[in-house]
Amino acid sequence: MNNHTISISVTNEPGVLSRIVDLFSGRGFNIESLTVAPTMDRAFSRVTIVTQGDDSSIEQITKQLNRLIPILKVTDLTIAEAIETEVALIKVHTKDETRAQILNCVASTGAKVVDVTDKIYTIQIVGDTKQVNALMELLRPIGIKEFVRSGKTALSKNVSL
Amino acid sequence: MSKKELYSGAEILLKSLEEEGVREIFGYPGGAILTIYDALYMQDKIKHYLVRHEQAAIHAAEGYARTTGKCGVALVTSGPGACNAITGIANAYYDGYPLVVLTGQVSSDLIGGDAFQEADIVGITRSCCKHNYLVKDVKDLARIIKEAFYIATTGKPGPVVIDLPKDVINAKTTFNYPKEVKLEGYNPTYVGHPLQIKKALKMLCYAQRPVIIAGGGVLTSGAEEALTTLAQNLEIPVTHTLMGTGVYPANCPKYLGMLGMHGNYWANYAVVHADVIFAVGTRFNDRITGCLKRFAQDSQVIHVDIDPCSISKNVKVDVPIVGDAKNVLKSMNELFEAKKQEIHRAKKEAWFAQIEEWKKKRVIPAVNSDKLSAVKVIETIYETTKEYDPIVCTEVGQHQMWTAQLFQFNKPRRLITSGGLGTMGFGFPAAMGACAGNNNKVVLNIAGDGSIQMNIQELATCADYGFKVINCVINNGYLGMVRQWQEKIYNKHYSQTKISAPDFVKLAEAYGALGMRVEKEEEIVPAIKRALEAKTPVIIDFVCENFEMVYPWVLAGKPLNEVLLSNDNDGM
Structure with a gap:
């Protein structure tokens, strides 16, 4: 069971996302994360799904997705060379004694503070899953109040979709 | 006819069907599709068969498609009409036969507001059809119909649902039926590597x-x-x-x-x-x-x-x-x-x-009983009708398996049966569709006493249109296939499988059909001969032994070479 990042090019029409999500739930596949947004040509959108499975279930997922009519192309980016990234926003409790430590973590991981109140720093990090996880681990002992992750989005280095 | 002439969505729908060569459709009217039924009333190119339940309309369209090789078309109203169609749509999807199913929908401005007879049919059918459409603008209608027929009939065929909001079928526009289909995401592979x-x-x-x-x-x-x-x-x-x-x-x-x-x-x-x-x-x-x-x-x-x-x-x-x-x-x-x-x-x-x-390993015949053996009945039906090269529909269960085993088919499109979904109630309406698509052909529906009751209301449709379906009911007083599993696997706990039936002879008469009851072996052939000559639909009630089993039998989950050939012989 490996994580696979699957990039799906779709016609930008109502209901496409539910077709994809229904397919995953109906056939018992798991969605770890999902991102979607229009491409440069607004007639099309790109959906990035992170899923788990052995080779044969990933093969079925790819084939089943291809069978959906508004889907133009399905690429398993785990096989192709790809850049993968995600965004996380993390709210951290701040006190006088932890402020320097927080700023240290932020600086050392290439994140940035995007909002400041007297009690809360909101930190934004853009990076691969490992980088996001690393920052989370650093901040956890200090006190994470709330966080949100976008899920992975990815683009192949060579093949144009 | 000037090109600028305006047509309602309903008229465009019928003109498009005509362009696709559709001559027969099966359906049931309702509030959301009154405009379409009005347009149907005003023309004579497309014949509409009024069924008694929407599920039967879809099965009939599938029976038509399976026996003619054409695309079947059904028309039902919104909400309950469309929901009743689901089993039929799923059946065609699993067995891979082409259908275009037209469903009514409430007006666009009411969608999502839980209006009267509203159902999210595009959402509901998503996983049981090849593709579906909600038409939002009458200008898209002709293109969508063209695409629907193309998708339904190419690649692995299947049902396509088109949901038609009331305001869209009332709205007017010009009519140009597209010559080609452009679908970037749909290119079935025909040529092997x-x-x-x-x-x-x-x-x-x-x-x-x-x-x-x-x-x-x-x-x-x-x-x-x-x-x-x-x-x-x-x-x-x-x-x-x-x-x-x-x-x-x-x-x-x-x-x-x-x-x-x-x-x-x-x-x-x-x-x-x-x-x-x-x-x-x-x-x-x-x-x-x-x-x-x-x-x-x-x-x-x-x-x-x-x-x-x-x-x-x-x-x-x-x-x-x-x-x-x-x-x-x-x-x-x-x-x-x-x-x-x-x-x-x-x-x-x-x-x-x-x-x-x-090949020497054959099923060991069951112990003799006073009642008719279903195997004997079905064998005799085959022997008596084979010279007519009949279309043989079945419901689902023991009689279906016996029919598949005992009839010798030398041509395709002769056995019409629900394989993937295993839908009881499929055979009879499918047989109506076969009658509609194949003039003067002998059409049999081999049924069980359980499954015939699932769409028996269609006797009225048959009587109306002169569909001479010969229903051969293998009446063993049980849901036989389930009972068979209970006998073998569930310690003979016949839980809810003993099932009563009406007097099929009287029932047939009530519907204007011919009803016969057969209890003795020597009555089988004369009854079938009489049925073949009848001018009306027929039900023959074959009163059979209750506990006959279908063999060979590989129990679910067992490998194929663990074949049972009789109640006590494991055949290996």
Whole structure:
């Protein structure tokens, strides 16, 4: 069971996302994360799904997705060379004694503070899953109040979709 | 007619159907589709058959599609009408037959507001149809219909649903039926990969114990002849799935009959012991593979299917070929002719001899009872009707399996039965569709006393339109197939399977049909002969033994070579 990042090019029409999500739930596949947004040509959108499975279930997922009519192309980016990234926003409790430590973590991981109140720093990090996880681990002992992750989005280095 | 003339969505719908060559549709009116029924009233090109339940409309359209090779069309209203259609849509989807199902919808401005007779039918049908559309603008309607017919009838065929909001079918625009379809995301593969084809042919030529498994895809692509040529040139025995019945003539040499749960002993054994399995147009349903882990353990598998998803979904395939069965088989035949490839006949002799040996293993007839044996009844129906080359529909259950086992089909599109979804109540309306599409053909519906009651209201439709369906009810007082499982697996706890039925003779008369009851063997032939001459629909109530079992039987989850041949004999 490996994580696979699957990039799906779709016609930008109502209901496409539910077709994809229904397919995953109906056939018992798991969605770890999902991102979607229009491409440069607004007639099309790109959906990035992170899923788990052995080779044969990933093969079925790819084939089943291809069978959906508004889907133009399905690429398993785990096989192709790809850049993968995600965004996380993390709210951290701040006190006088932890402020320097927080700023240290932020600086050392290439994140940035995007909002400041007297009690809360909101930190934004853009990076691969490992980088996001690393920052989370650093901040956890200090006190994470709330966080949100976008899920992975990815683009192949060579093949144009 | 000037090009600028404006038509309502309803008129555009009917004109588009006409462009697609549709002459018959099945349906049921309702509030949301009044405009369409008004437009139907004003024309005479398309004949509408009014059914008594929407489910029957869809099954009838499928029966029509399966027997004519055309696309079936059904029209139902919003909400309950559309929801009643679901089973029919799912049935056509699983068995891969082309339908365009038109559903009414509340006005666009009411959608999402829980309006009267509103149902999110596009959402509901998403996982049980090939594609679906909600038409939002009357200007898109003609294009969508064109696309729907194209999608339904190409690749692996299936049902396409078009949801029609009331305001869209009332709105007016000009009518231009598109000549072409542009669908970037839909390009079925018809031509198989030449190298794979070459490899497959070589494997089959060298094979010592080859077997062909022919599925419904052979029928859909019209590959019967190509298959027969290949099987005979290469001398390969042919077995088939339930959906593949008739694709290889039963009177040809090396015909093994059906395989699977209730398939022939020798067909199952041939598949288990084969060194090369050549599967064409089948998706390896669990009813034909038995225990998956034990299926094709020692054989190489070549699999031809137009749907890439079918390949390596259940059974691991050694040589996958995505393509249309007819195309691929033709290419193989041409290559075989061109290369004058030699087949290793001598090595196969032992295989043929082995199969002949297995053929001696037959079902041991059940103990005699005072009542009619269902097997005897169905055999006699076959013998008495075969000269008419009838279309044989079935419901689902014991009678269905007996029909598949006992009728010898030499042509495709003769056995019309619900394979994938296993829908009780399918056979009778499908038989109506067969009547609508095939003038003067003898149409039988072999049914059980349980399943005939699932759509029995359609007797009225048959009486209205003169559909002379001959319903042969194998009446054993039980939901026989479920009872059979209860007997064997659930300690004879016949939980809720004893089922009563009305007096079918009186019921038939009430509907203006001919009803007969048969209780003795000598009455079987005269009753069928009388039915064949009748001018009305017919029900023959064959009062049969209650506890007859279908054999051969491979219990669910068991490997194919664990075939039971009678109540106490394990057949091995």
